[in-house]
Amino acid sequence: MRYSIIIINYKTPQLVVQCLQSIYAGTADAIEVIVVDNDSADNSEQLIRQAYPQVQWFQMGYNSGFARANNQGIRLSKGEIVLLLNSDTVNNNNAISTCFDRFNNDRFIACGVQLLNEDGSPQISGNFFMKGGLNYLMTLPYTGELIRRIAVGSGVKKTNIAEATSTIEVDWINGAFLMVKKSAIEKAGLMDEDFFLYSEESEWCSRLKKLGALCIYGDLNIYHLEGGSSKDVFNSKRKGYRDYSDKKGLQIMVSNFLGFRKQYGIGWYVFHQAIHLFNIPVYFFIVVLKSLVLTPGVKKEWKEWLGYVKNVFKALSLTPRIIANRPYFYKML
Numbered sequence: 001m002r003y004s005i006i007i008i009n010y011k012t013p014q015l016v017v018q019c020l021q022s023i024y025a026g027t028a029d030a031i032e033v034i035v036v037d038n039d040s041a042d043n044s045e046q047l048i049r050q051a052y053p054q055v056q057w058f059q060m061g062y063n064s065g066f067a068r069a070n071n072q073g074i075r076l077s078k079g080e081i082v083l084l085l086n087s088d089t090v091n092n093n094n095a096i097s098t099c100f101d102r103f104n105n106d107r108f109i110a111c112g113v114q115l116l117n118e119d120g121s122p123q124i125s126g127n128f129f130m131k132g133g134l135n136y137l138m139t140l141p142y143t144g145e146l147i148r149r150i151a152v153g154s155g156v157k158k159t160n161i162a163e164a165t166s167t168i169e170v171d172w173i174n175g176a177f178l179m180v181k182k183s184a185i186e187k188a189g190l191m192d193e194d195f196f197l198y199s200e201e202s203e204w205c206s207r208l209k210k211l212g213a214l215c216i217y218g219d220l221n222i223y224h225l226e227g228g229s230s231k232d233v234f235n236s237k238r239k240g241y242r243d244y245s246d247k248k249g250l251q252i253m254v255s256n257f258l259g260f261r262k263q264y265g266i267g268w269y270v271f272h273q274a275i276h277l278f279n280i281p282v283y284f285f286i287v288v289l290k291s292l293v294l295t296p297g298v299k300k301e302w303k304e305w306l307g308y309v310k311n312v313f314k315a316l317s318l319t320p321r322i323i324a325n326r327p328y329f330y331k332m333l
Contacts, residue, residue, distance in 0.1 A: 001031070002079060003081040004033075004073075006084050007035050007086070009087055012087050027094060065329075067194075071191050086176040107212070109211055133260050172201065172214065199255040273315075280309055
């Protein structure tokens, strides 16, 4: 067994079949593919196993999210190298096999490749840590844009790679494609199972990085239909990770807070809470101004502001539990 590929499925059998087709068409390697199902309660198993009977299927029995399902896949895997691969990805030019061949003989303990949008434009695939996770504040509505402008004007180093074209060392790797050596996992531990979705790969990579270097092979790429699976799970109208007004936004916010607590400590966690609270009146003031000048779409913005406020206070209600840092499944559904 050269390596193991782990794919999580939740009600996206068509995406999984498309992903598997690209994998098997692009390699003749002796590989193991494990599909872990998060209790889809549909015809996923039938469709996937009928198309690819060689795939190993494991049923979690409940919607366990990203970390727990991948951990189960890692426990079942026989390869000395494992690839965590999103169901909404498409192997391009045999990138997976080429990545394994290079990574297997390289000094890195974890790696990724350059992710591409459907139109071939690059996605952020590799990232750098900033003290206290301050870069996350740039995703906040309005206040985040102000922080971003200040950071750019001050010459603050970028916290991600817009596009990698060669091998670049990074601090953490996008979980859509994350290849890791088992020897490193044995020392760093599995993903933290308090996370349901989002931020888990960042926290995991912070532990892996203490053992060795991580990289992005920029000359290799796969297509990633960003948010193709989670968008349906949360019934979210948007892809990406910048909308904090709906159920998906609440999950992102809570997972981010949990990550701050685990990776940076209580002080930074409380700091991020304070900035999220501060953003409420700022956000309100700007939407009021837009209403006064009759800006198109402002009615929708009011709904989004209200959704943001509700999510902030829901996230804050978890403060005692997050600070205590005892095992708990932060699934916000």
